[in-house]
Amino acid sequence: MNIATSSPPSFEVYKSPRLLIDGVWLENGDRKTQPVVNPATEKAIGTVPHATAEDLDRALEAANRAFPLWRATSPRERGRILKRAAHLMHDRQEDIARLATLEMGKPIAEARLETHFACEEMEWFAEEGRRTYGRVIPGRLGETRFQVVKEPVGPTAGFSAWNFPVGNAARKMGSALAAGCTMIYKPGEEAPAAAAAVAQCLIDAGVPAGVIAVVYGVPDFISRHLLASPVIRKISFTGSVPVGQHLIRLASESLKRTTMELGGHAPVLVFDDADQAAALEMSVQRKYRNSGQVCVSPTRFYIQDKSYEAFCAGFADKASKLKIGDGLDPSSNMGPLVHARRRDSIEALVQDATSKGAKLLAGGHRVNNEGFFYAPTVLADVPDEARIMSEEPFGPVAVLNRFSDFDDAIAKANKLPYGLAAYGFTNSHKTIARLSDSLEAGMVGINSFNISMPETPFGGVKYSGHGSEVGIEGVEAYMVTKTISIT
Structure with a gap:
């Protein structure tokens, strides 16, 4: 084993992330914060704020209010916005990759590759969101016919671990938005700024206020608060098996839909x-x-x-x-x-x-x-x-x-x-x-x-979870099926 000893390249001062709620990046104020630590030096490089119950209620209200507007936005227009976000991520690739490396330590070459792949997934969601087709089925009696249509499930919540802060953020928010859903997203507190940078690209691309929110804090507090709300209709989680089991139990109380990408061996x-x-x-x-x-x-x-x-x-x-x-x-x-x-x-x-x-x-x-x-x-x-x-x-x-x-x-x-x-x-x-x-x-x-x-489903079986992200299945996970009989 060799230890690299040359000095790393210089990088601009780390900018601590803030909460994103209803289209506004909020100042920390008197909220509790925790340090963001560079794992290569063990030194704090910034802070991340913890959302309060009032913050989460504001995010829920905004997601609920924005959902009808975003749902009514044509798949073509939603796709154009997501593609613009992908292009912005590509243009900002170096800055976003360096944030990921500063926060969770991976080599800069790996962080660049992660950001590039996240751009490709965002582009895929932009295109696949235009293909959420239904079908028409001839009836058996008279002139009856049946239509099968797919509709966005509603406001959603996304929870991710810290290991791929750029890719997880793009995957969660991109798939939900492509389907016509709004999302409150909670990344890992270890790497918050990289995830916030993805959200900033979506905002700059034209995502309306309230369609996405980014919150941080104690995971159990945030998950319990969001999942207790009738506003949230689906959750998507990437993380450990025990936490996934906990979220499934919380979601079962109100029969919320779940996608679980859990651990492996x-x-x-x-x-x-x-x-x-x-x-x-x-x-x-x-x-x-x-x-x-x-x-x-x-x-x-x-x-x-x-x-x-x-x-x-x-x-x-x-x-x-x-x-x-x-x-x-x-x-x-x-x-x-x-x-x-x-x-x-x-x-x-x-x-x-x-x-x-x-x-x-x-x-x-x-x-x-x-x-x-x-x-x-x-x-x-x-x-x-x-x-x-x-x-x-x-x-x-x-x-x-x-x-x-x-x-x-x-x-x-x-x-x-x-x-x-x-x-x-x-x-x-x-x-x-x-x-x-x-x-x-x-x-x-x-x-x-x-x-x-981006074209293939990502997910596991047994204790590794259920449902899929990415691919056709990744968009369909945020949609419900409705059958309409017309005579």
Whole structure:
């Protein structure tokens, strides 16, 4: 492992975000605030305000008032506004990406890519919102005919984690607005300004006051307040399984619709007949992307017997050569974890695994005297009783174990209650077909970790959630179906 030591490029003074309610960015006033911390330095770079109950009531009233206007806006015009927002995000890509890096630590190259992908998703929503077609069905009696139409569900609430602050914001607000819904959006407090920058692009593109709101604060307080209101008709959440379960229970009291993109613990099956060099190169790159803080991150690697030892050695060698440092330093391959709690959690999982017999092939320690850095870590021969085999690490730790044959591999891959993403590497067409049918996941990558585009649905099964974001399904999630009989 190498530590990047060159000085990061200069950046303008961080501008603390504010609440966005009814088209106005509000001054903090006497609201409670919390610091926004740069995880590479452990220093506060700004503050984020907490919304009060009065703030949330104002946001609810504005979303309810703006909904009829936005619903009546033609899909073509809504699409034009969203496209303008995508173009503004593209023009501001460098500033938005730097905000994401400052707030949650990812390398600037990854933040730029995230912003670029968010622009593409916003453009997709702009186009797909024009295709929310219904259908006409001939009746059986007389001259009766039936129309099936799709309508926006109403005002919505979106909640996201901090790991992709730009992409999550664009995905939540873009899909809701494309369908004709209004949204109150709460990003993670760790990376609020990057999400606010996306909202600013929507406002500058012409989104009317009240159609979007951005609020921050204690998650349980905000979710309980918003979900208790009859104004909200649907929620979309990206985050952990326990929080998702909590939100589902709250939503069930008033039968609100839900889309849940929850945690994962993605298996990777590497067969002896796979292109081992390619599988190894891709695996290391994707494992340590965003310091492993990715819901679809490959985590449980199962390698067939003949290839196991060489794959383990190669993985450890490549992981140890990654440069760890401030994300604003272009030479850094991996940045810090988002906060001390995440670093401490990873450290505890690694210590538990090694205490139960796992082999530490690389990493396993903190890096630097400041910042929430943890070395890219590789564990091999990890016993099933180790916590990391059943708990999503959400950090820079790869777990390597062996398998004997196809049935053994599938049994290991499907063992956990999670089912967000799964991956397989093989050159056998027969095995590819069997993997596609047998892996229990909402998204499966074969010989690739590229499992998502704006055109494809993103979502999981089992404890990893329900419903889909992005693609046709992502827009339809914000619409209800109405049948009309006409004689």
